[in-house]
Structures are given as C-alpha cells and as structure tokens.
Amino acid sequence: MKTAPLARTEMLPYGKQAIDEDDIQAVVDVLRSDYITQGPAIDSFERRVADYVGARYAIAFCNGTAALHAACYAAGVGQGDEVITTPITFLASSNCALYMGARPVFVDIKLDTYNIDPDRLAHAITSRTKAIIPVDFTGQPVEIDRIAELARERGLVVIQDAAHSLGSSYCHRKVGALADMTMFSFHPVKHVTSGEGGVIVTDNEHYYKRLQLFRSHGMTRDTTLMQKNDGPWYYEMIDLGYNFRMTDMQAALGASQMKKLDGFVRRRREIAARYSEAFSDVEGLIVPYQHPNAQSSWHLYILRWDEKYFNDGRNRAFQALRDRLIGVHVHYIPIYKQPYYRSLGYSYVDCPNAEEYYQTALTLPLFPSMTDQDVRDVINNVKEVAVILKND
Structure with a gap:
C-alpha cells in the first residue's frame, strides 16, 4: 500500500492529560501540609465531585477498578450471583463481579450507540441476576431510564460505569444522578485526572456506609456499628475490606482538575x-x-x-x-x-x-x-x- 510522506514529526496520542501550574501547586500544597493521605483533601475532592453531578455522597478510591469492586460489595453481590454488563468495555467492568464470586453475563450492544441493548438486557435477566453494570461507552450515556425501570421491576441494583462520561448528561440530567451507584474514573486519559483514582457517587446512605467500610479494611470507628467502645482510640473490623484509599496528593490534583x-x-x-x-x-x-x-x-x-x-x-x-x-x-x-x-x-x-x-x-x-x-x-x-x- 502506498503512503504519503509523513507530515508530523512525533506521534499524536489518542489521549493525554492536561496538567497546568495550578494543578502542580495543588499537589505541592498537600506535600507541604500535615496530611498526604487520609486528610482533608479527600473530603474536598469528594464534595466537589458530588456537587458537580448532583449526588448526595461521593466516595474516593485508589482507582476505578477498586471503586467498581466496592460497588459490587455494597450492592450485596456474592457467590453464585449474576451481574449483567456489556462486552465492549474495559476488563474492570466485568472483573468486579468475578472478584465477588459472581458470574458476568454479557449482553450485546446496539450498533448505533455501541452501548448495551436494553431489549436484549431484559431477556438476559434470571433469578440469579443481582446487578446490572451498564457502561457509558465513549462518553455517551446508556439508556438509563429503560435500564433503571427494568431493575426496579426486578429488584436489581444498577451500577453505572461512567468511567468515560464525567460531564455527560441524559435527558438534561448529569450522569451521576441517575443510577443506584455511579463510578467515575480519573485515569490520565479521562476527562480529568488524579493520576489514578476512582469515585462512586450515590444518594443511598446504606451504600455509602458500605463503600466507606470496604475501602478501609472493613474497619469502622462509628460507635453505632461497633459491638463495644473502649475509648477514643478504639476501632473495630466488622467485615473483610481492602485498603483501597486514595491519597491526598491524588485528591488535590483531582479537585484542581475538576475546576477545568x-x-x-x-x-x-x-x-x-x-x-x-x-x-x-x-x-x-x-x-x-x-x-x-x-x-x-x-x-x-x-x-x-x-x-x-x-x-x-x-x-x-x-x-x-x-x-x-x-x-x-x-x-x-x-x-x-x-x-x-x-x-x-x-x-x-x-x-x-x-x-x-x-x-x-x-x-x-x-x-x-x-x-x-x-x-x-x-x-x-x-x-x-x-x-x-x-x-x-
């Protein structure tokens, strides 16, 4: 095949982060502060994301995969359950079900939007289905109204994988205010970055507490959840969780990027x-x-x-x-x-x-x-x- 002479001198990547001096200064400020992890920058970042999408709660994780894993935990996905998702997505969208002992069920896409087909999805639901993870592929939101209705009728949890769609909207409502839980990714090629990072947003207090528990070893200082309380230092591990926490350095970068x-x-x-x-x-x-x-x-x-x-x-x-x-x-x-x-x-x-x-x-x-x-x-x-x- 004949090719024309090269017009460029360096490769143009398919995606790339945009970091400016304000972002750099935000990270430097954290490095000079008392907290570089588990500090106030996490709360600030979570609040900024929640306010932007119109959600009650936001919970930050070390990456989007960990966030999806936590969402499956919060939804009660377990051994023998089925979780429906699309095959045209990154591995994490279905791996998160495997982590919980569940079986991913792949439903075909529509050839116009490239998103999961709600009609085919309806036929894939069985008595073992626990959750649906629709993916906003390329940034185009799924037909969340139809998917949410199917889920309500059958008592299923919808975890919207919005790794691609921060800033998108459906029927003039921001993605993040439409599903039981929604995951956003902050990988460098995404809309804004925290280096690595993920966030789950939700309006459900029960999911919020379970997400917090899961990202920090299953450990709590909430006296209403503990069996006893020996003093201000006391904590209890009440479930098996992971260390999926985000650092304050990541959070500071993410919060700065959210402004743009x-x-x-x-x-x-x-x-x-x-x-x-x-x-x-x-x-x-x-x-x-x-x-x-x-x-x-x-x-x-x-x-x-x-x-x-x-x-x-x-x-x-x-x-x-x-x-x-x-x-x-x-x-x-x-x-x-x-x-x-x-x-x-x-x-x-x-x-x-x-x-x-x-x-x-x-x-x-x-x-x-x-x-x-x-x-x-x-x-x-x-x-x-x-x-x-x-x-x-």
Whole structure:
C-alpha cells in the first residue's frame, strides 16, 4: 500500500492529560501540609465531585477498578450471583463481579450507540441476576431510564460505569444522578485526572456506609456499628475490606482538575463535531451516532471502517495511520475473547453486534490540548488513507 510522506514529526496520542501550574501547586500544597493521605483533601475532592453531578455522597478510591469492586460489595453481590454488563468495555467492568464470586453475563450492544441493548438486557435477566453494570461507552450515556425501570421491576441494583462520561448528561440530567451507584474514573486519559483514582457517587446512605467500610479494611470507628467502645482510640473490623484509599496528593490534583472540567468537555465536543462533519460524507466511514436524549462528553471518538468498502479496512487503516504518526487505537476487544474468560467457559457468547463492531472500530486522537493543526492532521490523514485503501 502506498503512503504519503509523513507530515508530523512525533506521534499524536489518542489521549493525554492536561496538567497546568495550578494543578502542580495543588499537589505541592498537600506535600507541604500535615496530611498526604487520609486528610482533608479527600473530603474536598469528594464534595466537589458530588456537587458537580448532583449526588448526595461521593466516595474516593485508589482507582476505578477498586471503586467498581466496592460497588459490587455494597450492592450485596456474592457467590453464585449474576451481574449483567456489556462486552465492549474495559476488563474492570466485568472483573468486579468475578472478584465477588459472581458470574458476568454479557449482553450485546446496539450498533448505533455501541452501548448495551436494553431489549436484549431484559431477556438476559434470571433469578440469579443481582446487578446490572451498564457502561457509558465513549462518553455517551446508556439508556438509563429503560435500564433503571427494568431493575426496579426486578429488584436489581444498577451500577453505572461512567468511567468515560464525567460531564455527560441524559435527558438534561448529569450522569451521576441517575443510577443506584455511579463510578467515575480519573485515569490520565479521562476527562480529568488524579493520576489514578476512582469515585462512586450515590444518594443511598446504606451504600455509602458500605463503600466507606470496604475501602478501609472493613474497619469502622462509628460507635453505632461497633459491638463495644473502649475509648477514643478504639476501632473495630466488622467485615473483610481492602485498603483501597486514595491519597491526598491524588485528591488535590483531582479537585484542581475538576475546576477545568467544563472547559475540557467543550473542547472535546468541538473536536468531535469537526471529525463528524469531515467524515460524514466519506464513503465507507461510519461516524458515531448520538442518541437524542444523550449529551456525550466524548472520552473517545470511534470511526468505523465499513468492510463493504474496505477489505480488512480497520486493520490496514490502523497501521497506515500509525505510520503517519497519528496514534489511533482500538477500544475494546470483547471481554469474553480474553484467554482467562475462555477458561471460565465463555467459549461462545452470542454478541454479533459486538463482533462486527470490534472488526471495524478505530479510535481517533481526542483530548482537550489538541491544537487545531493536530485536528487537521487527523482529518487529512484519515481522508487520504481512506482513498488509498479503497483504491488499493
């Protein structure tokens, strides 16, 4: 395949954090304070996230995976239960069920939104189903109204995996105020970062207390939960928990970044709109569809390469664009294809849409600090590669 001369001198990544001097100073201030862990910066960060999304409580964890694990614990997920989720997500969305001894059940996606299909989800619920973990893939919220109704009818807990969707809304309500529990991730490629970090938001006091317990060894100083009280120093371990705490350094960075979230989201939406406008009239390229009730915060921009027009198009486009220093990526391999999951008996999973999606999906660079020239580079190179692949 012929390629054009490289226009760039360094790789443009698919995602990247945006750290400024205010963020650095916030971390330095914590380092100079009395507390670098289990201090006041945690409460401040939690309050900022809760207030932003309109939730009563927020509980910070060392990472998003730990947060999902804790949410399954709070929901009472246990041995022999089933937890429904999507196969097109990161491993943590289903691993959290395995951690609790439950079995993940994978339900196919819709080929327009790439999110879990509520109609198929309804047919997957059994007497063993305990929870549903729908994932706001790429930043587009799931059809949470339909999923929540199904859950209410059957007494299930909804844990919304919103790792991609901080700043998104559904029916003009912020993600974080829509499910029983919602998880946000603060990994460096997400909308805002705390280095590593995760938060669960909820309005439910029972879940809040269980989440707090789980992240700190199952240990409490709450006298209403203890069997006795020997004095101000006294604590009791009343369940088996983990050390999933976030540090104050992470929390300070996260709180500083939260002040910039709306600006970051605006820039992501601008870039996504430019991509969709540029590629919508290119034959064979499928731009993302946005559900009319969903306002995405655009963690990822997925461009699909229709196999009717491109022979092995996604794979060839991946290499051609990487050769041109456009750091495209693929999100995600269906989880059930992983060797560990196959060893658990997931040798055949009926998710044809997920299979088709995986064969055609390519993630384009998208992050707030991209320059207008970066955006033009992506657009021009994608268009050139599309022409070459169709004529090759």
